[in-house]
Amino acid sequence: MNETPDTDRRRLIALAAGTSLVASLLFIRHARAADVDRFTLGVASGCPRPQSVVLWTRVLGPGLPEQVPVAWEVARDERFTDIASSGVALAEEAWAHSVHIDVSDLAPARWYWYRFNALGSRSSTGRTRTAPAAGASDALQFAIASCQRWDHGHYAAWRHMADENLDLVLFLGDYIYEAGPAPASARRVRQHEGNGPVKTLQQYRDRYAQYKADPALQRMHAAAPWIVIWDDHEVENDYANDRGDTLDGDFLARRAAAYQAWWEHMPAPAARRPRDADLRIYDRYDWGRLARIHAVDDRQYRDRQVCPRPGRGGSNTVTPKDCPSLRAPSRTLLGETQERWLADGWSSHHGWNLLAQQTLMARFSWSDPSLRDAPDIPGGMYWTDGWDGYPAARSRLLGSAVERHAANLVVLGGDVHANYVADLKLDFDDPKSPVIATEFCGTSITSEGLAQARIAAALPFNPHIRYGRSGEHGYMRFALDAKALHAQLRVLADVLDPASAIRTAASFTVEAGRPGAVAA
Ligand code: FE
Ligand code: CA
Numbered sequence: 001m002n003e004t005p006d007t008d009r010r011r012l013i014a015l016a017a018g019t020s021l022v023a024s025l026l027f028i029r030h031a032r033a034a035d036v037d038r039f040t041l042g043v044a045s046g047c048p049r050p051q052s053v054v055l056w057t058r059v060l061g062p063g064l065p066e067q068v069p070v071a072w073e074v075a076r077d078e079r080f081t082d083i084a085s086s087g088v089a090l091a092e093e094a095w096a097h098s099v100h101i102d103v104s105d106l107a108p109a110r111w112y113w114y115r116f117n118a119l120g121s122r123s124s125t126g127r128t129r130t131a132p133a134a135g136a137s138d139a140l141q142f143a144i145a146s147c148q149r150w151d152h153g154h155y156a157a158w159r160h161m162a163d164e165n166l167d168l169v170l171f172l173g174d175y176i177y178e179a180g181p182a183p184a185s186a187r188r189v190r191q192h193e194g195n196g197p198v199k200t201l202q203q204y205r206d207r208y209a210q211y212k213a214d215p216a217l218q219r220m221h222a223a224a225p226w227i228v229i230w231d232d233h234e235v236e237n238d239y240a241n242d243r244g245d246t247l248d249g250d251f252l253a254r255r256a257a258a259y260q261a262w263w264e265h266m267p268a269p270a271a272r273r274p275r276d277a278d279l280r281i282y283d284r285y286d287w288g289r290l291a292r293i294h295a296v297d298d299r300q301y302r303d304r305q306v307c308p309r310p311g312r313g314g315s316n317t318v319t320p321k322d323c324p325s326l327r328a329p330s331r332t333l334l335g336e337t338q339e340r341w342l343a344d345g346w347s348s349h350h351g352w353n354l355l356a357q358q359t360l361m362a363r364f365s366w367s368d369p370s371l372r373d374a375p376d377i378p379g380g381m382y383w384t385d386g387w388d389g390y391p392a393a394r395s396r397l398l399g400s401a402v403e404r405h406a407a408n409l410v411v412l413g414g415d416v417h418a419n420y421v422a423d424l425k426l427d428f429d430d431p432k433s434p435v436i437a438t439e440f441c442g443t444s445i446t447s448e449g450l451a452q453a454r455i456a457a458a459l460p461f462n463p464h465i466r467y468g469r470s471g472e473h474g475y476m477r478f479a480l481d482a483k484a485l486h487a488q489l490r491v492l493a494d495v496l497d498p499a500s501a502i503r504t505a506a507s508f509t510v511e512a513g514r515p516g517a518v519a520a
Pocket of ligand 1: 146147148173174233415416417444447
């Protein structure tokens with residue numbers, strides 16, 4: 001709790017005299033109130049560091065006072081006989097009665113169990129762990145996941161992931177989708193609640209509550225710590241910085257509501273509670289000396305997409321000839337400050353640099369890039385919302401990794417609802433340009449992708465892409481040690497079936513010192 005904002009701390013101190021008794025009573029079953037489950041959205045943890053981790057829950061149910069004291073416990077054992085840390089936090093109505101505990105003074109590289117008590121109700125138990133100490137060489141088992149659109153399927157993927165005994169989950173964006181309920185003709189397995197797209201703080205809160213009520217998702221949150229970054233649908237499809245896709249309404253007010261609701265529902269640090277329309281989520285996490293994880297935000301600070309369709313914001317698919325501004329060298333996806341922060345953070349003394357970001361980084365042309373209208377204008381056809389819409393920024397990023405001797409860079413992404421494995425190069429058009437990094441862009445948990453025929457038709461234009469498959473849903477599972485990264489593309493048999501089986505569709509290995517994925 002060392003990072004609790006002062007106002008909270010003062011309130012806690014004021015409450016302390018009266019609540020030290022209350023706090024201890026919170027663990028005693030209350031005759032009537034205990035009938036109400038106050039933790040229906042489960043528990044979560046995140047941001048693991050050698051001595052700290054963030055715990056999350058949210059108090060719900062009828063008749064909540066403006067402030068609810070929530071007792072929390074962290075134990076070294078599942079039965080809570082050996083308590084490592086405990087305290088009381090205030091869940092406040094202004095923040096959707098969410099609770100964010102920055103637990104410190106923990107031991108590195110070990111598992112902990114945690115739970116909450118409020119209003120006579122006890123939460124389920126979550127399991128979390130700390131990162132290894134600086135210099136430790138522990139291995140890392142982790143998964144990447146993204147894009148869990150509620151009405152496109154069931155969350156069998158989370159149930160399977162919870163059985164994989166992972167140390168860490170990297171969630172790379174599209175935790176919720178803002179769309180309203182689908183029209184009757186387009187309805188599938190389950191529906192979004194509400195009417196029309198989500199726009200207000202209350203609507204965003206309700207949407208998170210709908211998603212987070214899912215037991216499989218809750219189970220994976222309770223199984224390991226997560227590092228969470230967002231993409232566009234946590235606010236609006238294809239938004240860029242201060243501009244939305246539809247161009248209607250007060251976009252920055254909508255963004256502020258969306259960011260607040262995101263913070264309220266994620267295991268994000270208490271100290272990061274939003275104070276205005278902005279919210280910093282990018283950060284760096286070290287896993288001993290094995291890996292440095294850079295988690296970035298490609299939405300909040302980006303330049304607007306070039307050449308949008310008339311009367312719209314958002315993405316388009318364009319040629320460099322018809323959209324010359326595509327190649328403008330000043331264009332940025334991460335924003336100048338974050339770009340510099342990333343470049344300054346590349347590590348040459350960790351075994352690996354893992355870049356947790358939102359979307360496909362490899363160049364993906366939808367037409368033959370060797371067909372040029374003029375020698376000085378590149379060929380090809382590109383989607384403007386991803387890195388292909390910001391090619392100068394991509395070159396700067398990859399160039400900085402080379403220049404700063406970033407060890408074994410592996411780029412991790414999501415967003416495109418298909419599995420991609422790719423070689424990253426400084427010049428994708430030059431077959432002789434060396435492979436400098438490896439990319440794993442994982443498919444969606446549920447969200448529907450493009451037809452595989454379209455991807456298959458474009459793959460020959462993009463020979464650096466080793467694997468590209470739509471129609472697959474699930475996650476990528478990784479085992480990382482000093483020598484190699486082993487990847488398994490875990491794919492559901494049927495995303496519409498909550499009890500779906502899962503299989504490994506493909507496996508790849510990246511050897512330390514040899515960028516590029518090799519089919520295993
Ligand atoms: Fe998505
Ligand atoms: Ca997206």
